[in-house]
Amino acid sequence: MKAYRAILIPLPSECDVQYMRRLMALANLTYRGYLVMAPDMLRSIQHQLLGWRRFKQSLVFSTTPKKWLAKTWIPLKVHRISRTENVPNGKRVGDRTAPVVLDFTRNVIRVRQICRNQPRYSVELPMPKWVLKRVAEGGDVKFALAGVRRGRPYLVLVAEREVQPIQPSDYVLVVDVNSWKHGIAWALVKGDKIIKWTVERPDLDYVEKTYGKLVKLERKYGVFKRLGLHETPEGRKLWRGVKRRKQKLYAYLRDFAQKLASRLAKKAVKHGVRVVIDDMLDESRRKLLEEKISSDLAKIYLSGVRRFVKLFTNQLRWYGVPYEFRRLYSTVCPKCGTKMKELLDRVMKCENCNFSAHRDFVPVMWYFAKL
Numbered sequence: 001m002k003a004y005r006a007i008l009i010p011l012p013s014e015c016d017v018q019y020m021r022r023l024m025a026l027a028n029l030t031y032r033g034y035l036v037m038a039p040d041m042l043r044s045i046q047h048q049l050l051g052w053r054r055f056k057q058s059l060v061f062s063t064t065p066k067k068w069l070a071k072t073w074i075p076l077k078v079h080r081i082s083r084t085e086n087v088p089n090g091k092r093v094g095d096r097t098a099p100v101v102l103d104f105t106r107n108v109i110r111v112r113q114i115c116r117n118q119p120r121y122s123v124e125l126p127m128p129k130w131v132l133k134r135v136a137e138g139g140d141v142k143f144a145l146a147g148v149r150r151g152r153p154y155l156v157l158v159a160e161r162e163v164q165p166i167q168p169s170d171y172v173l174v175v176d177v178n179s180w181k182h183g184i185a186w187a188l189v190k191g192d193k194i195i196k197w198t199v200e201r202p203d204l205d206y207v208e209k210t211y212g213k214l215v216k217l218e219r220k221y222g223v224f225k226r227l228g229l230h231e232t233p234e235g236r237k238l239w240r241g242v243k244r245r246k247q248k249l250y251a252y253l254r255d256f257a258q259k260l261a262s263r264l265a266k267k268a269v270k271h272g273v274r275v276v277i278d279d280m281l282d283e284s285r286r287k288l289l290e291e292k293i294s295s296d297l298a299k300i301y302l303s304g305v306r307r308f309v310k311l312f313t314n315q316l317r318w319y320g321v322p323y324e325f326r327r328l329y330s331t332v333c334p335k336c337g338t339k340m341k342e343l344l345d346r347v348m349k350c351e352n353c354n355f356s357a358h359r360d361f362v363p364v365m366w367y368f369a370k371l
């Protein structure tokens, strides 16, 4: 089984975004099966254009753009120069004319001819630690992608690894994914014992305070707009403030999701576990709206949660950790299957069999349920 992981790296601002956009459009045409000729482009790039056709059926680039001239990332081959003691200039693997060169002898990445339509134009980037880690784990960066996102040029490196599934120990990691408000609960289980149980949440104080400030600023901007003053320097300043705060908040949650995913994946590898995940996010959304939380704040509480599941399972695949999705209820009794009542402080109680537990803990009990 092959597993993939990818990293997004910003390219220097000297890259010609218009030229890269054109390459993306040409890549799009190539995906559609057209033979693309671009006589005003460099020979080496024309050669790559023809080569892209072969990527069409490849696993990595299996997504077909939905719309005409939709944004398609530019598929790139990667030439690798690895450090070895016997070969002074490094061992070379892959097409020598590839636009991306990973040079492990100097720990740099060279990107050739993708940034500008100029002969021999290349940019050099420091090798990210991420690449060194993936290579140390037995991965190989055979493919890359380049493209423009929100007006900025980026390079994506794709690491590939042949995975041998690990033989799981008798440990199980049970993960119940909710909105950030109620957090991501996980339990490490061995046989019929719970070794550790905890709920992971971002700093909710920070999230709520920032959101409060955001709402105030947005209201103020609304007043400016109604008065027709939103184009004045002060109105624009307000708008920029709103945008900046929003971006900061989303970035914070994205970062939290990313760090938590890799921390839990590491835990899974360390204990050689099997992973059971419940990711019913529709239910989490409903729960938030039932608590009379505004749909805007609900959106913030759920932002990055799906990304967490994606990153987490992707890393489990990479390390060969087996996982499955299973429904773990929080309001149904794990002993008898009756709908439970919520008492004060999120304690759930079953009126049929008297089972009671904290709402965040019920899903873990569902892992043991024999219903």
Ligand SMILES: [Zn+2]
Binding pocket: 333, 334, 335, 336, 337, 338, 350, 351, 352, 353, 354, 355
């Ligand atoms: Zn019950």
